[in-house]
Amino acid sequence: MRYIEPHAHMVSRVTDDYERMAIAGCEVVCEPAFWAGFDRSSAAGFYDYFCQLTGHEPARAAKFGLKHFSWLCINPKEAEDVKLAEEVIALIPEFLNCPNVLGIGEIGLNKNSRNELKVLEMHVALAARYHQLILVHTPHLEDKLKGTRLILDVLKSDRRIRPERVIIDHVEEHTVGLVLDAGFWAGMTLYPETKCSPARAIDILETYGQEQIWLNSACDWGISDPLAVPKTALEMKKRGHPAAVIDKVIYQNPKLFLGQCPKFKISSKDR
């Protein structure tokens, strides 16, 4: 089995996880910028983080034959402070030419506040100006439905944004239809307690089809599973899904979306 992990926070994981992922068939890991679990005190903290995502982490992954790509932004959990967000967003353009940067993400909303929305709009404008792909985080739990609607409004109101170049992540049964119907890509996150289980993610694939959708673990510093994607592939197999369908969902689909960024190459031959 081969797969792409399109959303993992490897800075929070031990090196053994890279080894386990490589053994399980992972070829590529993509890492959106996110909240560290505590608030950074200045834009300089983000500058160091962006250096980690574009330099140190790809080197750590390469030791296990894994390609590492990243996405840059200030995450919605730190977006209540608009002045800090402006300073961080001003840092991003100098990193956009790094060979492993795929776009702007994971931007979005957390508590659906006015300031979060303002910072989301700033990020969307940045992505439009520099022709970047966008990866969107939708809020957790009771805030997800409302947040997804607000995010869709922002994206649809900017005429420069093409939906097929945006993935809206952490969809569940009450939001996946909204996202796909509007022409965006949808990400399903396999995360204990708060997001999709493998069984539910496969239910969604069986109900909504296998176009413009991917699976990710979003493994981070919380209790989470860097092998959630291959475990879900195994469950698809148990349900009788053919190997070609499994390969489409865990390999071809992320390759198709991410390949819209010319820097995304899987190997020298780019199979």
Added chain:
Amino acid sequence: MTQQQVLDLYFLDARHKLIEVAAFLDRVERADGKDDFRLKAFRAALGRLNDGQNEKVKQVLLAFSDPTTRPIAKAKGKSAAGAWAGKTG
């Protein structure tokens, strides 16, 4: 998959989860003090399982969701409770 295949693959797991829900309700009802909006939302969501509607998981998720549409004035914290408290912030 046929219904038999679904039952073979998922019945024991679903039975286990249902018993955990029952035990949670016994536990919280046995405890002293007051409940809050979370338990009320939980009971409302449980009700959606038996009202004959399709898309039960969607109905349960909607029962826990903030139905309002306007952004709140300010984010007071970062975490989510799992159920809407019923205020518009």
